[in-house]
Amino acid sequence: MPEKKPKILIITTNHSSYPGANAVGQARLSYDSNTYIIRVPDPVMFPENFYMKAFEKGISGIIIMSSGSDCPYEGAYDRLSKRIQNVYKLMKEKNININRLKLTTICTVCREAFLKEIADMEKAVSV
Amino acid sequence: MSEQITEKDHTINENYRQKPKVAVYVCHCGGNISDIIDVKKVAEELSKYPNVAISREYAFMCSSTGQDYIVEDIRNNGINRVVIAACSPALHELTFRGALSRAGLNPYLYEHVNIREQASWVHKNDKEGATLKAISLTKAGVEKILRQDPLNSIRVEAVRGVAIIGGGIAGMRSALSCADNGLDVSIMEKSGSLGGNLNRKGKVYPSGKEAFEIANELSKKVLSNPKIKVYLNSEISFIGGYVGNFQLNVKKSDGKFEKVKAGAIIMATGFSHYKPQKGEYGFGLADRVVTLPEFENLLENSGEKALEISGKKVSSVAFMHCVGSRQIDGIDAPGKNGKVNEYCSRICCGSIISSANRLKEKFPEISVFDIYTDMRTYGMEHEKYYKKASENDIIFFRRPLEERPKVEIGVEKVNIKTKDVLTMNEEMEIEADLLVLGTGMEPNDISDLVEYLKLPRSSDGFLQEVHPKLRPVEVANNGIFLAGTAQGPMDIKETLQAANTASVKAAALLSSPDIPLDPFVAVVDEDKCTGCGLCPKECSYEGALIMIEKDVKGKKKKVASVNPALCKGCGACAAVCEPRAINVAGWTLDQFDAMVEAIAKE
Numbered sequence: 046m047p048e049k050k051p052k053i054l055i056i057t058t059n060h061s062s063y064p065g066a067n068a069v070g071q072a073r074l075s076y077d078s079n080t081y082i083i084r085v086p087d088p089v090m091f092p093e094n095f096y097m098k099a100f101e102k103g104i105s106g107i108i109i110m111s112s113g114s115d116c117p118y119e120g121a122y123d124r125l126s127k128r129i130q131n132v133y134k135l136m137k138e139k140n141i142n143i144n145r146l147k148l149t150t151i152c153t154v155c156r157e158a159f160l161k162e163i164a165d166m167e168k169a170v171s172v
Numbered sequence: 173m174s175e176q177i178t179e180k181d182h183t184i185n186e187n188y189r190q191k192p193k194v195a196v197y198v199c200h201c202g203g204n205i206s207d208i209i210d211v212k213k214v215a216e217e218l219s220k221y222p223n224v225a226i227s228r229e230y231a232f233m234c235s236s237t238g239q240d241y242i243v244e245d246i247r248n249n250g251i252n253r254v255v256i257a258a259c260s261p262a263l264h265e266l267t268f269r270g271a272l273s274r275a276g277l278n279p280y281l282y283e284h285v286n287i288r289e290q291a292s293w294v295h296k297n298d299k300e301g302a303t304l305k306a307i308s309l310t311k312a313g314v315e316k317i318l319r320q321d322p323l324n325s326i327r328v329e330a331v332r333g334v335a336i337i338g339g340g341i342a343g344m345r346s347a348l349s350c351a352d353n354g355l356d357v358s359i360m361e362k363s364g365s366l367g368g369n370l371n372r373k374g375k376v377y378p379s380g381k382e383a384f385e386i387a388n389e390l391s392k393k394v395l396s397n398p399k400i401k402v403y404l405n406s407e408i409s410f411i412g413g414y415v416g417n418f419q420l421n422v423k424k425s426d427g428k429f430e431k432v433k434a435g436a437i438i439m440a441t442g443f444s445h446y447k448p449q450k451g452e453y454g455f456g457l458a459d460r461v462v463t464l465p466e467f468e469n470l471l472e473n474s475g476e477k478a479l480e481i482s483g484k485k486v487s488s489v490a491f492m493h494c495v496g497s498r499q500i501d502g503i504d505a506p507g508k509n510g511k512v513n514e515y516c517s518r519i520c521c522g523s524i525i526s527s528a529n530r531l532k533e534k535f536p537e538i539s540v541f542d543i544y545t546d547m548r549t550y551g552m553e554h555e556k557y558y559k560k561a562s563e564n565d566i567i568f569f570r571r572p573l574e575e576r577p578k579v580e581i582g583v584e585k586v587n588i589k590t591k592d593v594l595t596m597n598e599e600m601e602i603e604a605d606l607l608v609l610g611t612g613m614e615p616n617d618i619s620d621l622v623e624y625l626k627l628p629r630s631s632d633g634f635l636q637e638v639h640p641k642l643r644p645v646e647v648a649n650n651g652i653f654l655a656g657t658a659q660g661p662m663d664i665k666e667t668l669q670a671a672n673t674a675s676v677k678a679a680a681l682l683s684s685p686d687i688p689l690d691p692f693v694a695v696v697d698e699d700k701c702t703g704c705g706l707c708p709k710e711c712s713y714e715g716a717l718i719m720i721e722k723d724v725k726g727k728k729k730k731v732a733s734v735n736p737a738l739c740k741g742c743g744a745c746a747a748v749c750e751p752r753a754i755n756v757a758g759w760t761l762d763q764f765d766a767m768v769e770a771i772a773k774e
């Protein structure tokens with residue numbers, strides 16, 4: 046059995062970062078297989094405790110790849126970033142390194158940025 | 173036009189109410205997946221997973237045989253939920269929803285798991301890891317679909333009209349085809365006439381017809397068609413809405429604004445000729461260096477006796493291919509967008525050879541040199557032009573892709589130095605009276621439209637279709653289609669084909685009075701709703717989510733209420749609802765919790 050690697054959950058948006066993740070595949074670029082992509086209309090739908098529960102369940106790192114300024118939903122990004130600040134507070138209370146949760150923006154063609162975010166998170170979860 | 177909502181009930185049988193029986197299908201994608209991922213192992217692991225009744229792997233799930241498996245398993249084996257691990261859902265979600273519908277199952281009782289773009293293609297050096305990942309993701313898919321309710325698509329009344337942006341050959345052809353299909357058409361053209369890049373003197377290949385004659389022929393038909401309204405000198409100040417109900421604010425030539433409504437939009441925004449930078453192959457330094465369109469004009473306007481430039485007779489002409497195309501970062505100077513044009517403009521080789529032949533035929537005594545990179549006269553019978561050019565004694569030099577010929581402007585001549593691959597990289601020196609730069613195509617600047625409609629663009633800057641084979645001329649945004657060179661370099665024939673394709677797709681979309689929209693909007697479980705009123709404060713859309721008082725099981729109760737026509741399905745409301753009474757249909761928090769659990773578990 047191969048060594049069990051820490052698992053990284055990647056939350057992508059239907060509109061932007063999910064096609065972005067596809068673009069990485071279409072270009073046949075590679076990244077580690079301990080990465081699990083789920084897609085949502087917008088990560089704004091997740092309450093604070095969704096992230097905390099994911100950590101409790103054994104997810105080591107979470108990257109939220111939002112649509113940022115390309116977000117088709119009004120006000121969603123602002124709400125999301127405020128919520129993530131709350132999650133950071135909860136993480137600190139539970140002594141979870143806040144580097145294990147990252148809110149970023151990935152577009153439909155942001156291949157390099159996509160890979161960089163994964164590489165950064167791989168580092169964060171390896172400590 | 174009202175945004176009237178009706179609902180079509182997909183649920184033909186009600187077997188989803190029975191105990192869940194999930195079928196899992198793992199697609200090989202003809203090796204695209206199975207070369208990396210052990211699909212047999214994935215199917216075997218899933219067959220042991222709770223509630224999975226059938227687990228199969230097959231070469232191509234999207235083929236009719238693959239789809240038949242699904243239909244038969246639903247009809248004969250009591251399957252009431254389906255998970256397919258395959259390519260991206262962008263390609264085949266609709267295909268498989270169709271299979272479920274045909275079998276009589278609600279089409280939304282199916283989950284698509286992407287193990288190609290997001291697994292096999294990105295983990296080619298880690299087959300075992302990719303396989304384990306595919307197993308986890310597919311289990312997460314099962315968990316999601318176990319918690320899925322059957323959904324009914326929302327149907328919205330659609331405008332039976334099409335807005336076509338751009339009045340070039342693509343826009344005109346699209347307009348005529350749409351009108352033939354019974355649709356009302358509006359063409360928005362920014363210039364003062366129809367015809368676009370064909371509004372010029374010069375012959376086009378392969379027909380050898382005058383460009384402006386083709387434009388005139390089409391524009392006469394367009395202008396006399398009662399179903400087509402043309403807005404010349406117009407600007408689009410905003411586009412809003414969604415498939416079936418787009419609204420365009422059009423600033424007309426008289427400065428007044430008009431609201432144009434359309435069920436679909438065809439983007440026929442075309443291309444611009446690449447304009448070389450000053451000094452690029454001597455351009456802008458002397459009148460003896462011209463672009464191909466400028467040369468076409470010169471040739472058309474020349475008398476029968478001699479070709480002249482600034483009053484001087486021309487006795488030798490050199491053509492340079494790949495100017496503004498196939499550029500290399502670090503070698504060529506980037507354009508205004510900060511990027512070089514890495515793509516091939518496709519049509520220039522054919523156009524250059526066609527022009528060079530006409531030059532030779534009109535003035536046989538002129539010496540013609542052709543400096544190319546790779547000869548790409550790719551169209552049907554276009555190879556004949558190349559053969560003809562050899563017969564016409566045109567002298568060819570093939571330059572290396574990474575090296576740029578050096579151009580010096582002499583007193584009377586243009587001096588070009590280039591390596592020639594055909595003579596084992598010998599340094600060649602060509603003297604010509606005139607240098608013609610075979611300029612490529614660039615997308616027109618449509619950044620405003622891209623912004624209004626959130627259109628996807630390729631790294632080249634052209635608009636991007638979903639898939640060249642599976643969903644040609646469609647963009648990811650529903651109801652918007654691409655016609656012609658807005659999408660990338662094409663010749664006239666290809667442009668007309670794309671324009672017709674776009675029109676047929678628009679006509680098919682608008683063939684019934686209402687069109688289906690995804691049912692992924694917020695829904696309220698009124699039993700769970702406590703009437704706290706937190707969720708409407710999170711909603712950015714006026715009227716989409718309000719608090720109302722109504723009878724729930726015989727009791728008057730304050731509950732949240734969603735208008736599905738106005739709700740965009742972002743889920744901002746769901747995050748603040750402690751009892752999880754409000755959720756986006758098909759994307760509930762309970763589903764995501766279960767998926768994360770499945771991923772974290774192994």
